Amino acid sequence: MIEVKDLHKSFGDVEILKGISTSFEKGKTNLIIGQSGSGKTVFLKCLLGLFNYESGTISYEGKIFSNLDEDEKRNLRAEIGMVFQGSALFDSMTIAENVMFPLRMFTKQSKSEMEDRVNFVLKRVNLDDAHKKMPSEASGGMQKRVAIARAIVNNPKYLFCDEPNSGLDPRTSIVIDNLIQEITREYNITTVINSHDMNSVMEIGEKIVFLKDGYKEWEGSKKTIFKTDNKAVTNFVYSSNLFKKVRKMYLKENNN
Ligand SMILES: Nc1ncnc2c1ncn2[C@@H]1O[C@H](COP(=O)(O)OP(=O)(O)OP(=O)(O)O)[C@@H](O)[C@H]1O
Numbered sequence: 001m002i003e004v005k006d007l008h009k010s011f012g013d014v015e016i017l018k019g020i021s022t023s024f025e026k027g028k029t030n031l032i033i034g035q036s037g038s039g040k041t042v043f044l045k046c047l048l049g050l051f052n053y054e055s056g057t058i059s060y061e062g063k064i065f066s067n068l069d070e071d072e073k074r075n076l077r078a079e080i081g082m083v084f085q086g087s088a089l090f091d092s093m094t095i096a097e098n099v100m101f102p103l104r105m106f107t108k109q110s111k112s113e114m115e116d117r118v119n120f121v122l123k124r125v126n127l128d129d130a131h132k133k134m135p136s137e138a139s140g141g142m143q144k145r146v147a148i149a150r151a152i153v154n155n156p157k158y159l160f161c162d163e164p165n166s167g168l169d170p171r172t173s174i175v176i177d178n179l180i181q182e183i184t185r186e187y188n189i190t191t192v193i194n195s196h197d198m199n200s201v202m203e204i205g206e207k208i209v210f211l212k213d214g215y216k217e218w219e220g221s222k223k224t225i226f227k228t229d230n231k232a233v234t235n236f237v238y239s240s241n242l243f244k245k246v247r248k249m250y251l252k253e254n255n256n
């Protein structure tokens, strides 16, 4: 479980995160949604310890991150897997080498142990025969799966994904979303995903935190998002006509 209390983050005089409090549970796909520029990536980078912040606390299993010493921070980082916006694979390494990278960095496993683990996770994301390919030879969807394999190779307790399906077609996006949800449940990971995709909300939005201009405007789940009267949320959700129709159908089915 990750808990965030009253987080404030500025760049110079500009306050970007204006006092965010929320929590993310284990074994769940937690979504941070909101329009472009609302602060999702900045928030995720604060959670990861990549950005300093002026005030507020972030705790992992009850331990406040800023109170940890350097060794403890390093240990925590080894328990975090990350899928960056746009996959961010190393171009000069094969797919297998990309996936092995965190094991080289954070563990003292032998070459054959690492190879076994790489084989296992590549199989888990349905990429059995891509080991020797270079990232440039892989499609966008394959690259995302490589990034997910790399993020989970060291058995993370926490998985952070920044727009994991940006640039993918809707069907491949759903495959990626479902893969992340399956892995989250299978390994009981605390997963936090940045998204501005309503498909992801409907597929895997077990907990949803809606950011607007650096505030937490609303939180709930895919079950409650269609019932809220919060104007900012409804504007976001129904910026797509499709979801206006889905809402009508949903409310009819549930006799509301
Ligand atoms: N390193 C930085 N220095 C100064 N300002 C920044 C920096 N990073 C982000 N910002 C600002 O913080 C605000 C929030 O940006 P952020 O990247 O978190 O948005 P986002 O919700 O992730 O948007 P998107 O959906 O487009 O990825 C923006 O106004 C952005 O210009």
Ligand SMILES: [Mg+2]
Residues within 6 Å of the ligand: 040, 041, 042, 085, 162, 194
């Ligand atoms: Mg972003």
